[in-house]
Amino acid sequence: MDPSEVEFLAEKEVVKIIPNFSLDKIYLIGGDLGPFNPGLPVDVPVWLALNLKQRQKCRIVPPEWMDVEKLEEIRELERKEDTFTPVPSPYYMELTKLLLNHASDNIPKADEIRTLVKDIWDTRIAKLRLSADSFISQQEAHAKLDNLTLMEINTTRSFLLDTLNCMYKLRSNLQPGASGGKAQDHH
Amino acid sequence: MFCEKAIEIIRELHRMGDGQLPAFNEDGIRQVLEEMKALYEQNQSDVNEAKSEGKSELIPTIKFRHCCLLRNQRCIAAYLYDRLLRIRTLRWEYGSVLPTNIRFHMCAEELEWFNQYKKSLATFMRSLGGEEGLDITQDMKPPKSLYIEVRCLKDHGEFEIDDGTIILLKKNSQHFLPRWKCEQLIRQGVLEHIMS
Amino acid sequence: MSDTLSDDASGGDDGQEDVMTPAELIGKLEEAWLNEKFSPELLENKSEMGECVMEQLTHMEANLQRVRRGDVKASVHRMEIDRIRFVLSSYLRSRLQKIEKFFPHVLEKEKSRVEGDPSFLSPEEFAFAKEYLANTETYLKAVALKHMPPNLQTVDMLKAVPEPCLDSFVFLRVRERQENILVEPETDDQREYVVDLDVDSQHLMRYRAIAPLVSSGAVQLI
Numbered sequence: 001m002d003p004s005e006v007e008f009l010a011e012k013e014v015v016k017i018i019p020n021f022s023l024d025k026i027y028l029i030g031g032d033l034g035p036f037n038p039g040l041p042v043d044v045p046v047w048l049a050l051n052l053k054q055r056q057k058c059r060i061v062p063p064e065w066m067d068v069e070k071l072e073e074i075r076e077l078e079r080k081e082d083t084f085t086p087v088p089s090p091y092y093m094e095l096t097k098l099l100l101n102h103a104s105d106n107i108p109k110a111d112e113i114r115t116l117v118k119d120i121w122d123t124r125i126a127k128l129r130l131s132a133d134s135f136i137s138q139q140e141a142h143a144k145l146d147n148l149t150l151m152e153i154n155t156t157r158s159f160l161l162d163t164l165n166c167m168y169k170l171r172s173n174l175q176p177g178a179s180g181g182k183a184q185d186h187h
Numbered sequence: 188m189f190c191e192k193a194i195e196i197i198r199e200l201h202r203m204g205d206g207q208l209p210a211f212n213e214d215g216i217r218q219v220l221e222e223m224k225a226l227y228e229q230n231q232s233d234v235n236e237a238k239s240e241g242k243s244e245l246i247p248t249i250k251f252r253h254c255c256l257l258r259n260q261r262c263i264a265a266y267l268y269d270r271l272l273r274i275r276t277l278r279w280e281y282g283s284v285l286p287t288n289i290r291f292h293m294c295a296e297e298l299e300w301f302n303q304y305k306k307s308l309a310t311f312m313r314s315l316g317g318e319e320g321l322d323i324t325q326d327m328k329p330p331k332s333l334y335i336e337v338r339c340l341k342d343h344g345e346f347e348i349d350d351g352t353i354i355l356l357k358k359n360s361q362h363f364l365p366r367w368k369c370e371q372l373i374r375q376g377v378l379e380h381i382m383s
Numbered sequence: 384m385s386d387t388l389s390d391d392a393s394g395g396d397d398g399q400e401d402v403m404t405p406a407e408l409i410g411k412l413e414e415a416w417l418n419e420k421f422s423p424e425l426l427e428n429k430s431e432m433g434e435c436v437m438e439q440l441t442h443m444e445a446n447l448q449r450v451r452r453g454d455v456k457a458s459v460h461r462m463e464i465d466r467i468r469f470v471l472s473s474y475l476r477s478r479l480q481k482i483e484k485f486f487p488h489v490l491e492k493e494k495s496r497v498e499g500d501p502s503f504l505s506p507e508e509f510a511f512a513k514e515y516l517a518n519t520e521t522y523l524k525a526v527a528l529k530h531m532p533p534n535l536q537t538v539d540m541l542k543a544v545p546e547p548c549l550d551s552f553v554f555l556r557v558r559e560r561q562e563n564i565l566v567e568p569e570t571d572d573q574r575e576y577v578v579d580l581d582v583d584s585q586h587l588m589r590y591r592a593i594a595p596l597v598s599s600g601a602v603q604l605i
Contacts, residue, residue, distance in 0.1 A: 316437025
C-alpha cells in the first residue's frame with residue numbers, strides 16, 4: 001500500500017475546527033457536516049479541515065492527545081514496556097504530520113510535539129523490527145499485532161510478507177511433489 | 188548444447204529490468220524454432236527406427252530431445268508472455284497511444300495484442316456505471332484537498348478551478364490553488380510552485 | 384442548494400436491498416477496497432455496490448452542475464466526490480489487475496461455479512477476462528506456437544500462468560469474534576494449534592486460514 005493511501009485514510013478522521021464563516025449544513029454522501037457558525041466549534045474530517053485552514057476559513061483545534069504532557073507519558077510507557085502500548089489515535093503519525101505541516105500555528109508547542117511523536121514512532125518501529133525478526137527466525141505461523149497502526153504495519157508489510165513467502169517457497173520445494181508442479185504466485 | 192538460445196533470450200529480457208521493453212528478438216525466436224524443428228525431425232526418424240527395427244536403445248535419446256523441445260517451448264512462451272505483461276503496463280503508464288520509440292521495439296503481433304487489449308479495457312471502462320463509464324486509468328493517486336501557492340510565469344488567460352471559480356493567470360500574478368489543478372500547468376512551465 | 388443535494392443523497396436503493404444509507408455504502412466500499420488490495424486472490428464481485436456508488440457520484444455531479452459557481456459548498460462536495468471516485472477506481476483497478484494476472488484460473492473458477500452460487504466476476508469482468516484469454520492465446524499462436532512441431536502447438540494456460548498463492552501471509556483486524564481458528568504448523572517439528580480471534584484484535588497469519596472470514600465480513604484485511 002502506498003503511504004499516500006494510508007494518509008488518505010487518516011484524512012477521514014474527525015477533528016474540531018472553529019470556522020470564521022457561516023454556512024448551512026452540508027449533506028455529503030458520507031454524512032452531514034455543519035452547520036458552520038463563526039466562532040462555534042464544529043467537527044469535520046481532516047481533509048476538509050486542512051482545506052478550510054489553507055483557505056484561511058478556520059482555526060483547527062488540536063486533538064486532545066496532541067499535548068506535550070500526554071505525549072511524554074505515552075513515550076515513557078512505550079519505552080518501558082516490551083509490547084506495543086495503545087496509541088492515542090490509530091493515525092497518530094499521519095495526523096501529527098498533516099496538522100503540524102499545515103496548521104502548526106494552531107498547535108501549541110508544535111516542535112516539541114513533533115519530536116515526541118517521532119520518539120514514540122521510533123521506539124515502536126524498533127520493537128516491530130525485533131518482533132518481525134523473531135517471527136521469521138522462530139518460523140511462527142501466527143502473530144497477534146494489537147495496537148499496531150496501519151502506517152506501522154505498512155512500513156514492514158512488503159519486506160516481511162516477501163520474506164515469509166520466499167521462505168515458504170523454499171520450504172515447500174524441499175518436500176517432493178508438494179507443489180504438484182503448478183506455478184504459484186509468490187509476488 | 189540444446190536450449191541455450193532459448194535461455195539467452197530470456198536472460199536478455201531479464202537484464203532489462205522491470206518495465207523496460209527491449210527490441211523484439213525475432214532472430215532469437217527464429218533460432219529456437221529452428222532448433223525445435225531439427226529436434227523434432229530427428230525424433231521422428233528415431234521413433235520410426237525404434238518402432239520398425241525394435242531399437243529400444245534409442246528411447247532415452249528420444250526422451251531427452253523431447254525434454255529439450257518442451258523446455259524450448261516453455262522458454263519461448265515465458266519470453267513472449269513476460270513481454271506482454273510489460274506492454275500491458277505501458278498502456279497504464281502512457282495511455283492508449285504509445286511513444287514511437289516503444290512501438291518500434293514491438294513486433295506486429297504484439298501491436299495487435301496491444302490494440303485488442305486497449306479495446307477490451309475501453310469496453311470494460313465504458314460499461315462501468317452511468318453513460319460515460321468510469322476511466323479507472325485516472326485517479327491513480329489519492330486526491331489531495333490541499334492548496335499550494337504558485338506564481339504565474341507567463342500569460343495563460345482564464346483558468347477554471349474545480350469549485351467553478353475563474354481566475355486570470357497573468358504573468359507574475361500569484362495564486363493559491365488546489366495542488367492537483369496546478370500540477371499539469373507547473374509541468375508545462377506556466378506556473379511555478381512558491382516554496383515558503 | 385442543500386435541499387437538492389440532500390434529496391439525492393439517499394437515492395440509489397431500489398427497495399429490494401437492505402436499506403443502506405449512502406454513508407454505510409461508502410463504508411462498505413472502503414472495506415471492499417482494502418480487502419481486495421490485500422487478498423492474494425480475487426474476491427467475490429460486488430458490482431451492485433459499485434453501481435450504487437457510481438449512481439451516488441453521478442447524482443451529485445449532476446446537482447453540482449446547477450449550483451452557483453464558486454460556492455464553498457460546491458467545492459466541499461467536489462472534494463468528497465474526488466475522494467470516493469479514487470476509492471472506487473482503485474478498487475476496480477485492484478480487481479482488474481488480479482483478473483489479468485490470474486486469468487486462466489479466474490475463468491476456470493467461474494466455469495466450475497455451481498448455478499446459484501455468487502459469481503466472482505461481474506458480467507463486465509467476465510467479458511474482459513474472456514477477451515484477455517482469447518487475445519493472449521491468439522497472440523502466442525500467431526507469433527510462435529503455430530511454427531512449432533505439431534505436438535507442441537498448444538500451451539496449457541492453467542499450468543503456464545501462476546495461480547494465486549493462498550498461503551501468503553496477511554494482516555487482519557477482527558470484526559466478529561471467532562473461535563478455534565486452526566493454525567497450520569510451519570515446519571514438521573511444530574504442531575498445529577488453534578487461536579481465538581477477539582473483536583478488534585489484529586493478527587498476522589496465512590490467508591488460507593481465514594479466507595472464508597474475509598468473504599463473510601468477519602475479518603477485515605489491513
